[in-house]
Structures are given as structure tokens and as C-alpha cells.
Amino acid sequence: MSQGDQSGGKIKVGVSSCLLGEKVRWNGDHKKHVYVYDMLSPYFDWVTTCPEVEIGMGILRETVYLEGSVEATRMIGEKTKTDWTRRMRAYSEKRGRELSKLGISGYIFKKNLPSCGLMRVKVYLAKRMLAGQGRGLFAGEVVRQNPWITLEEEGRLSDAGLRENFIVRVFGYHRLQSLFKAKFSMAALVRFHTMEKFLLLAHSRKYYDELGRLVAGAKGRPPAEVRRNYTELYMRALSFKATTKKNVDVLMHMLGFLKKEISKEEKSDILETIKDYHRRLLPLVVPLTLLGHYVRKHQVRYLLGQVYLNPHPKELMLRNHI
Numbered sequence: 001m002s003q004g005d006q007s008g009g010k011i012k013v014g015v016s017s018c019l020l021g022e023k024v025r026w027n028g029d030h031k032k033h034v035y036v037y038d039m040l041s042p043y044f045d046w047v048t049t050c051p052e053v054e055i056g057m058g059i060l061r062e063t064v065y066l067e068g069s070v071e072a073t074r075m076i077g078e079k080t081k082t083d084w085t086r087r088m089r090a091y092s093e094k095r096g097r098e099l100s101k102l103g104i105s106g107y108i109f110k111k112n113l114p115s116c117g118l119m120r121v122k123v124y125l126a127k128r129m130l131a132g133q134g135r136g137l138f139a140g141e142v143v144r145q146n147p148w149i150t151l152e153e154e155g156r157l158s159d160a161g162l163r164e165n166f167i168v169r170v171f172g173y174h175r176l177q178s179l180f181k182a183k184f185s186m187a188a189l190v191r192f193h194t195m196e197k198f199l200l201l202a203h204s205r206k207y208y209d210e211l212g213r214l215v216a217g218a219k220g221r222p223p224a225e226v227r228r229n230y231t232e233l234y235m236r237a238l239s240f241k242a243t244t245k246k247n248v249d250v251l252m253h254m255l256g257f258l259k260k261e262i263s264k265e266e267k268s269d270i271l272e273t274i275k276d277y278h279r280r281l282l283p284l285v286v287p288l289t290l291l292g293h294y295v296r297k298h299q300v301r302y303l304l305g306q307v308y309l310n311p312h313p314k315e316l317m318l319r320n321h322i
């Protein structure tokens with residue numbers, strides 16, 4: 001595991017069962033997602049759920065759709081018009097609580113479907129006219145009960161930027177939970193905040209500053225309140241995309257810490273790669289690898305511990321595509 005995962009173990013992440021190849025779909029088939037299954041399984045300890053099977057709809061079942069309005073949605077069988085709403089809501093509430101207790105750091109949902117769809121799931125009026133778009137009933141409850149974990153649909157993981165952002169947040173949330181599992185310590189919180197500095201800056205300076213103010217004023221406040229506030233602001237920060245411009249600013253900022261250690265030629269090599277990254281001629285991994293090399297070579301203490309240099313396993317090659 002990378003520096004990003006300090007627990008040494010896999011990270012618990014929820015997933016729609018069919019995406020891992022379980023044959024639980026209405027037609028007895030699965031929807032195995034190659035990236036999720038092959039690339040992420042070495043790092044994630046999957047917690048699978050098929051809510052439709054769990055509420056007794058069986059495999060080889062009739063398909064369902066959402067009816068009513070986005071605010072008051074019912075789940076109805078296509079042919080028999082069986083109303084599954086009450087059973088699905090009761091199960092989702094119970095499972096949502098279980099997932100919180102299990103400490104999942106993220107969830108990957110199967111897109112568009114009446115139970116698991118996270119966004120833009122069609123809701124119909126009685127005569128199959130479109131009433132609007134909402135969430136699947138199960139996904140909606142997982143969101144409600146786990147507001148700060150990172151949720152995504154499998155379809156969006158094929159976008160390099162969204163994929164990197166999802167995984168950065170899963171690893172970030174996991175680091176934070178690992179920190180807060182231990183007895184509260186101001187020193188540990190300050191250390192964490194210091195190590196996350198450049199990662200946070202690459203996502204949101206505004207929230208980095210707010211987090212700084214929170215840490216500065218945390219002494220003497222109830223630990224549970226500090227944990228809650230820090231988690232909220234930290235996850236808000238990471239939800240902003242680390243754009244090219246923000247990454248360039250962070251790379252230049254880090255380069256400033258190396259100026260006394262490296263030669264003019266070395267500095268100009270690094271600057272060249274940062275410029276090429278800015279022009280999108282090179283992916284982010286190139287300037288970062290070069291910077292990381294000099295940080296290790298010269299043992300620049302302040303930068304050595306920065307999570308930004310290694311926020312997720314390099315084997316996932318996430319920064320080779322952004």
C-alpha cells in the first residue's frame with residue numbers, strides 16, 4: 001500500500017453486488033466491472049449489497065421502476081405493479097446504518113437503476129410520463145446516512161479526472177478515520193493537517209484555510225465536535241477537482257522548498273516539466289516524479305511527509321492520465 005493508506009490493510013468500500021460479478025440481476029446475470037474488479041480489488045475490502053435480492057424479490061424477478069415524484073418516490077413492479085417501496089425503504093434504512101457501523105470509506109453504485117442509481121434515475125408519473133430524475137431508493141438512503149463518505153457510479157469511473165477524485169477521497173476519508181479512531185490528540189491532528197497541506201491546496205485553498213482556522217482554535221473544544229467539523233470541511237475540500245492550474249500552483253510552491261538544495265540546471269528541468277504539464281503535453285505524474293526524486297535525494301523534511309506526493313497507490317496510475 002502507498003503512504004496514502006497507513007493502516008496497512010485494505011479499505012472498506014461498499015459496492016453494488018452485480019458490479020463484482022455476482023449473478024444477482026433481474027435476469028440472473030451480472031454486470032462485472034473490469035476496472036472495479038481487477039484494479040481496485042487489491043486495495044479495497046468490498047462490502048457488497050444487492051438490495052433487491054435482500055428484500056426477497058428473488059433472482060429472475062420482474063424489473064421495477066420509480067413512480068410518483070422525486071420527493072415521494074415509489075418502487076413498482078413493471079408487470080404485476082407490486083409496490084416494493086415499504087420493504088425497500090425499511091431494508092435500506094437498516095443497511096445504511098450497518099454500512100455506517102462497518103466504517104466504509106466509499107461506495108460504488110450501479111448507475112441509472114431504481115434501487116442503486118445514485119443520480120439521474122428516471123421517476124415517472126402514473127402513465128409513464130417523466131416526472132423528474134432522482135436517486136434509487138437504496139442509494140438515497142446510503143447517501144442520507146453516510147453524508148461524508150465518497151459515492152460514485154461505475155460509469156463515471158471511466159473519466160480519468162472523476163476516477164482520480166473518487167479514489168483520492170476514499171483514501172483521504174480512510175486516513176482521517178484512522179486518525180480519529182485513536183484517542184483524540186491535538187498534536188496528531190496538527191501533524192495530519194500539516195501532512196495533508198499540499199493535497200488540500202490542490203483541491204481547495206478556501207477549505208484548506210478554513211481547516212487551518214479550525215485546527216488553530218480546536219484546543220479545549222469537545223473532541224467529538226472537532227472531529228465532526230474537521231471531517232466535514234476536509235471532505236468538502238477534496239470534493240473540489242484538483243485542476244491543472246491548482247496542481248501547477250502546488251508544484252511551484254513545493255519547488256520553492258527545494259531552491260537551496262538543487263542546481264540551476266535541476267531547477268530548470270523541473271520547471272520545464274511543470275510548464276509542459278501546464279500545456280497538457282505531459283501528465284501530472286512526470287513533474288511529480290521529478291520533484292519527488294529531489295525531495296528524497298535532499299531529504300527535504302517538510303516535503304517528505306506530504307501526502308500530495310503519494311495520495312494513492314502508484315500501481316493505480318491515476319496521475320498518468322490527468
Ligand code: SF4
Pocket residue numbers: 016017018019024025026049050051052053110113115116
Ligand atoms: S443494480 Fe443493485 S439491485 Fe440491481 S442487481 Fe445490481 S446490486 Fe442488485
